[in-house]
Amino acid sequence: MKFENGKVSGDLVVEHDLTLNGMVSGHIHVKENSKLILNGMCLGDLQVDAGSEVDIRGIVQGNIRNLGGVLKINGIVQGNVSDAGTTLVSEGAIVEGSINKITSNSSSTLAGMIGGAIVANLFMPGIGGALVGGVLGALLGNETAKKEKNDE
Known part of the structure; x- marks a missing residue:
């Protein structure tokens, strides 16, 4: 050392x-x-x-x-x-x-949620589109995190 x-x-x-x-x-x-x-x-x-x-x-x-x-x-x-x-x-x-515990799941889910809300708001303007897109994005982000973890 x-x-x-x-x-x-x-x-x-x-x-x-x-x-x-x-x-x-x-x-x-x-x-x-x-x-x-x-x-x-x-x-x-x-x-x-x-x-x-x-x-x-x-x-x-x-x-x-x-x-x-x-x-x-x-x-x-x-x-x-x-x-x-x-x-x-x-x-x-x-x-x-x-002290905040972070995981790949939480970061992928958050990124999916934000991305989904932005994209959905383009097609369905308003809070409803952002909400639906955010939920779908979170689900997809969570699945991506699971796949990445399995690939390791």
Whole structure:
């Protein structure tokens, strides 16, 4: 594991195992198969890719997007957490924002719902067309998410 001390100006992309004892003035992106132990501070957002692991022992001032990795919060998060992986919050840790569990189903369903409402409103103007299109789009989006999950 590599150790980094001091200040990192701008964004940081983690592509190997790293312990950071300092501050990042931008965003942090932890790539697949990498591990980050953050003992310092991140002033921006943090993205955790699938297959990666992050242990926050310091402070993250921005939002966190866990896209399928393992996120351990032992310090302070001042933003929101979107969780599509495994997020563990230890006793004594502080998350000032919200933690929202997201799945591929929810994003595909939402996209289908919005798209269906827009298209239906073109053919049947008014709230009725948007409502019918939104329901049909949500159903199609949900089926697409199921198919994508089965294809994996």
